[in-house]
Amino acid sequence: MRGDRTGLAHTAAIVAATIATTLAPGAAPAFPAAPQQTAQTESASPAQAPAPTVRKPRELKLVSIHYFERRVERHTPRNNEDPVPDDQGLKGAELGIADSNATGRFVGLKFDLKTTVVEPDGDLEAAFAEVMAKDAPRFVVVNAPAEDLLALADAAAARDVVLFNVSAPDVRLRDADCRARVLHVIPSRDMLADALMQFLAFKRWTRILLVAGPGEGDRLYADAIRKSARKFGLRIVEEKPFDARGADIRDTATDELTLASRGAEHDVVAVADEADEFGDNLPYNTASPRPVVGTHGMVPAAWGKPVEAWAAVQLQGRFRKLAGRRMDPVDYSGWMAVHAVGEAAVQLKSADPAAISALLRSETFEVGGFKGRALSFRAWNGQLRQPVYLLWPGAVVATAPLEGFLHQRTEMDTLGLDQSESACKAMRG
Incomplete structure (x- = not known):
C-alpha cells in the first residue's frame, strides 16, 4: 500500500494553496515591474497600446456534503471532566471541508457542507426527507445511534446516497444489519x-x-x-x-x-x-x-489528545484553532468522512457523485489519515481499515495492529470482522 498521503504532503498542499491565493490574478506583485523596453513604447499613445488580457476566474465544480445528526442525551460528567461538546463530529466535518477546498481548487473542485441537527424527540425521517427534497446531497455524514442510521439507510430518499457512520460502533451494522451504501468511519467495538x-x-x-x-x-x-x-x-x-x-x-x-x-x-x-x-x-x-x-x-x-506522529500534530493544531478544543474520535471520524470524499474527487478530478461513490467503495481506493498507513474501506462490510491507538491520558502506549499479528491481505484486517466472519450480504456482488 502507499504510505500516508495526508501527513506532510497534505500540509504542503495547504501551504501551496495559500501561496496560490497570494499570487492570484489581481493580487499585488511581490517584485517591481520591469522597465519599459524602448522609446517607441514610451511614446505610444494609449490608443495604440495593446489591451490588457483579462483572465476569467476558473469555474469550480461543486461537491456537496451534508452533515446529519441526531442529538442524544448526554450523561453528566464526573470528576470535573469536560462535558461532551454539542458540536462533536460537526467540527471535524467542517475541518474536512476546509482541507478539501485547500487541495481541490488545484483540480477545479469546490466542496461545501450543510448541516441538520435533529433533537432527541424530533422526527428524524421527516427531517431527512426534507433535506433530500431540498438539496438532494449524495454524501451524508451521519452522527446518530445505530437504529437511526438504519432508518436513514432504509429510507426511499437514500437510494443513491452514501452514508458515512461517524459515531455508532455497533458490530451488527458491519455484520447481519449492514447496508450497501453505508460506510463506517468510526471503529466498531470489536x-x-x-x-x-x-x-x-x-x-x-x-x-x-x-x-x-x-x-x-x-x-x-x-x-x-x-x-x-x-x-x-x-x-x-x-x-x-x-x-x-x-x-x-x-x-x-x-x-x-x-x-x-x-x-x-x-x-x-x-x-x-x-x-x-x-x-x-x-x-x-x-x-x-x-x-x-x-x-x-x-x-x-481511533484518536486522542496524545496522538502526534505522522504529522498528526498538525491536524490537531488546525482542529484546535477551528473548534477551540481537543479533537476526539467522533471529531476525527467526521473529518475523515469528508476528507475521504474530497480525496476521491481529487483523484478523479471530477465532481460526479456516481464516480466518487464507486471509487470510495472500490478495492483500489486509498486515503491518508495522519496514521502512517494508507486507509481504505472494506469491500465486504464498508468498515474503514485503520490503526487503533491504545491511549493513556498522557501518552500513546501502543498502536494496533501490533507487530507479529499477521494477515494474508493486510494486518489491519486483524482488527474487527474479517471477510469470512462477517454476515454482511448487502455489499456482495
Whole structure:
C-alpha cells in the first residue's frame, strides 16, 4: 500500500494553496515591474497600446456534503471532566471541508457542507426527507445511534446516497444489519477490543477479570471483549457485574470497587462502562495492583489528545484553532468522512457523485489519515481499515495492529470482522 498521503504532503498542499491565493490574478506583485523596453513604447499613445488580457476566474465544480445528526442525551460528567461538546463530529466535518477546498481548487473542485441537527424527540425521517427534497446531497455524514442510521439507510430518499457512520460502533451494522451504501468511519467495538487483546497478548497478560456495567453499551462492549479474548487466546477468568446507577460512586469508590474487582487470579482488569458510571474511579481502587483497560484506564480509540506522529500534530493544531478544543474520535471520524470524499474527487478530478461513490467503495481506493498507513474501506462490510491507538491520558502506549499479528491481505484486517466472519450480504456482488 502507499504510505500516508495526508501527513506532510497534505500540509504542503495547504501551504501551496495559500501561496496560490497570494499570487492570484489581481493580487499585488511581490517584485517591481520591469522597465519599459524602448522609446517607441514610451511614446505610444494609449490608443495604440495593446489591451490588457483579462483572465476569467476558473469555474469550480461543486461537491456537496451534508452533515446529519441526531442529538442524544448526554450523561453528566464526573470528576470535573469536560462535558461532551454539542458540536462533536460537526467540527471535524467542517475541518474536512476546509482541507478539501485547500487541495481541490488545484483540480477545479469546490466542496461545501450543510448541516441538520435533529433533537432527541424530533422526527428524524421527516427531517431527512426534507433535506433530500431540498438539496438532494449524495454524501451524508451521519452522527446518530445505530437504529437511526438504519432508518436513514432504509429510507426511499437514500437510494443513491452514501452514508458515512461517524459515531455508532455497533458490530451488527458491519455484520447481519449492514447496508450497501453505508460506510463506517468510526471503529466498531470489536475493532477496539481486538486492538486491546493484541496488546494484552503481546504483554502476556493472559488472565482477564471483566467488570461490566448494566447498560446496553456496557453489555455490547463486554461481548466484544469476550469474543476478542477467544480470538487471541486470552482467558476471562471471572466476570463481575457492577451497577452504579443512581449513586455517587466517588464517595464509596474505595470500598465498592475494591470489592467488585476481587476475584480469581488475574493479570489485568477489563472494564466495560460506556455510560461513565464508575470506570474513571476504578484505576488504583482495584483489590490487586493490576492495570485497568477497556472503556477506562488504557483505552483503545481511533484518536486522542496524545496522538502526534505522522504529522498528526498538525491536524490537531488546525482542529484546535477551528473548534477551540481537543479533537476526539467522533471529531476525527467526521473529518475523515469528508476528507475521504474530497480525496476521491481529487483523484478523479471530477465532481460526479456516481464516480466518487464507486471509487470510495472500490478495492483500489486509498486515503491518508495522519496514521502512517494508507486507509481504505472494506469491500465486504464498508468498515474503514485503520490503526487503533491504545491511549493513556498522557501518552500513546501502543498502536494496533501490533507487530507479529499477521494477515494474508493486510494486518489491519486483524482488527474487527474479517471477510469470512462477517454476515454482511448487502455489499456482495
